[in-house]
Amino acid sequence: MILPGKTIGVLGGGQLGRMLAQAATQLGYRVQVYEPQAHSPAGAVAHREINAAYEDLAALTAFARECDVVTYEFENVPAAPLQAIEALTQLYPHWRVLETAQNRSREKRWLRDNGFPHAKFSEVAAGGDLGAAIRQVGVPCVVKTADFGYDGKGQLKVMAEADVAAAVGKFHGQPVVIEQFIDFACEVSAVVARSSGGEVRVFPISENIHTNHILDFAIVPARVPARVLAQAETLARRIAEKIDLTGVMGVEFFVTKSGDVLVNELAPRTHNSGHYTMDACVTSQFEQQVRAICGLPLGDPALLSPVVMVNILGEAWAKGEPKWEVLLAEPAVRLHLYGKSEPRPGRKMGHFTVRAADVEAALAKARALKAQL
Ligand code: AMP
16 A cells, blocks of 8 residues: 555646646645646646656656656556556556557457447558548548547548548548447446456446537436446446556446447546546545555545536637636536646636536536536
8 A cells, every 4th residue: 555645656747637636635645747848737736747758768767766656647648658667666557558548449459359349440550541441331430540539639520421532631641440430329438446456436427518529518417327327337347357457547438329338438547527526426536546546445436416517628718717706606616727827729727517406407507607607
């Protein structure tokens, strides 16, 4: 067990690292953040921020030697330097988990090889015949770059034969995955935690509404049949076990119109759709991450109240500073801002949660408050 007072290292200085650092310091840990850009959201609340490139092996090694355990808060850390860290200190989740999840080809293959339900797909290597592969999966489909894709970045829907040429032009020379287009009823996600001792806990399933491929609303409890909730929870638990997770993982699902649950994506870290846990669960996903990587008993993920989480993106600054007083005047609303100075469109600047007696009331209030910002 890595007890309070020890040092947790976090690779990546974004908002997920910030909220992890806040949870860790609350439990009495020291936190060091490793992040290429100075003055990061996580660095601002950590004991120390180290600014160096992820490829800088000397800086990474020095960082790892000062930490009792290291984790990461986003997926685009190159997997190779993580191996070097794993040789020096404890690294969770293991680098192999990241290596699988950060590349769509490997992730899809892993799901297929381990028997988890997923959208039919095919892979095209760099320079391969994209047109032929699209015809193999069939139209409509979604073409996604194998590397560095999230929030809809690096993907294109091919809804008709006429779109194939555009896809071939856009992705020419890049390795891609082609997925069957799923005309889903809704999207849901689970945040699952597993400790080194094998204890597993799954947070309540969230129903996710995306706008322009970015999470807009997370609704809990999800408005899906109990059978779907149970299926998503079981899949998240089995994935955590099969991939040998130590830490926290977000699992995104499509729920089809016939009620089937398909795994869309794995993220071996806390997840945007799990931010509601900070205000509406006994334990937050960030505290759970600390507990899991430090080998502490896992916390109770039970939901205390129906809740809706709303992301606050850079667009909210279109007419100047958002009207925070609108949110702050509401007793059942909590505001979280990430301390980012530049509100660019699509950039996640903060979020708020709305609790209410039922989820429909929370959603109506959340929509109304978002419109007033
Ligand atoms: P991803 O980055 O793969 O999570 O995709 C971002 C969003 O694009 C998802 O949350 C879906 O809303 C949509 N999307 C991705 N893949 C598919 C698919 N195969 N069929 C339908 N919609 C998809």
